[in-house]
Amino acid sequence: MIENFRGRSFVSLLDYSTEEIRYILDLAIRMKNDYKAGKRETPLAGKTLAMIFQKPSLRTMVSFQTGMHQLGGHAIYLGPDQIGIGKRETTEDIAIVLSSMVDGIMARTFDHAIVEDLAKYSSKPVINGLTDFNHPCQIMADFQTVLERRGRLEGLKLVYIGDGNNVATSLMFGAARMGMEMVMATPEGYSANPKALEILKEKVPGFEVKHYIDPMEAAVGADILCTDAWFSMGQEKEAEARRKIFGKYKIDVPMIDIADPECVVLHCLPAHYGEEITHEAVRHPRSAVYQEAENRLHAQKAIMALLMG
Ligand code: CP
Numbered sequence: 115m116i117e118n119f120r121g122r123s124f125v126s127l128l129d130y131s132t133e134e135i136r137y138i139l140d141l142a143i144r145m146k147n148d149y150k151a152g153k154r155e156t157p158l159a160g161k162t163l164a165m166i167f168q169k170p171s172l173r174t175m176v177s178f179q180t181g182m183h184q185l186g187g188h189a190i191y192l193g194p195d196q197i198g199i200g201k202r203e204t205t206e207d208i209a210i211v212l213s214s215m216v217d218g219i220m221a222r223t224f225d226h227a228i229v230e231d232l233a234k235y236s237s238k239p240v241i242n243g244l245t246d247f248n249h250p251c252q253i254m255a256d257f258q259t260v261l262e263r264r265g266r267l268e269g270l271k272l273v274y275i276g277d278g279n280n281v282a283t284s285l286m287f288g289a290a291r292m293g294m295e296m297v298m299a300t301p302e303g304y305s306a307n308p309k310a311l312e313i314l315k316e317k318v319p320g321f322e323v324k325h326y327i328d329p330m331e332a333a334v335g336a337d338i339l340c341t342d343a344w345f346s347m348g349q350e351k352e353a354e355a356r357r358k359i360f361g362k363y364k365i366d367v368p369m370i371d372i373a374d375p376e377c378v379v380l381h382c383l384p385a386h387y388g389e390e391i392t393h394e395a396v397r398h399p400r401s402a403v404y405q406e407a408e409n410r411l412h413a414q415k416a417i418m419a420l421l422m423g
């Protein structure tokens with residue numbers, strides 16, 4: 115199985131099979147436990163990851179940089195002022211030049227096409243650290259967390275409340291691959307990305323995403339309750355309008371009370387308390403929000419070790 119991964123990019127969960135995703139998740143859990151038990155492995159000794167950021171980040175930046183350090187390598191931060199993708203030079207030239215010097219590229223961009231182009235022209239693996247279309251590394255950490263809490267993914271009812279954004283797209287792709295039930299409650303006009311549904315139809319025929327308008331109706335018996343910001347990075351101008359539209363699309367304690375008694379509450383963070391989630395919900399015993407954030411480190415260490423090792 116390990117030979118399946120070397121040299122590949124990680125741009126969408128649908129580029130990977132059910133077995134491959136499960137392999138990465140199991141490795142992430144093993145590497146986390148080993149690291150916490152004091153075992154040190156350095157499969158990326160002497161290797162370098164270039165990290166391209168067009169947007170701000172706490173978790174993604176720190177987890178990739180720390181992950182590279184723990185694996186024996188190191189990471190270089192390239193912010194918006196440094197490389198100016200498409201302004202100072204083309205994505206194609208950036209990919210060719212960077213990949214001639216480093217062993218992997220992580221990129222967080224506005225336009226998804228930039229990450230796709232980086233992967234196309236880079237001779238080394240490109241890892242998607244969030245685009246306007248998806249956020250696959252986040253969902254690997256989410257699923258690692260659910261496995262740790264519930265012991266399985268297959269058959270679980272995953273309920274996503276809020277905006278049909280990049281996180282929602284990767285949740286749909288992940289749920290489709292891992293045999294989960296995918297339910298979304300969104301305001302009209304903000305449901306699943308039609309382009310994502312098209313891709314799903316082609317790559318996982320027969321997989322259905324159930325749509326609700328009423329969030330409480332969707333949440334009944336949920337094994338996983340997940341939400342994300344009502345407006346994403348780059349949509350700040352829509353904030354006020356969206357606050358009016360999304361008012362009831364939030365995870366709170368009454369919602370957790372109607373979910374499965376073993377429900378796992380997830381939020382990728384940063385949270386906007388009182389908007390898509392309440393402080394009480396994040397601090398609820400059913401919440402795995404901080405474990406989920408920590409697992410960004412472990413899930414991405416497994417991805418990097420496999421792709422770049
Ligand atoms: N969840 C997540 O991607 O967090 P950052 O934006 O802080 O990286």
Ligand code: NVA
Nearest residue numbers: 279342346347382383
């Ligand atoms: N949907 C959010 C996720 C942040 C981690 C955004 O794109 O801003």
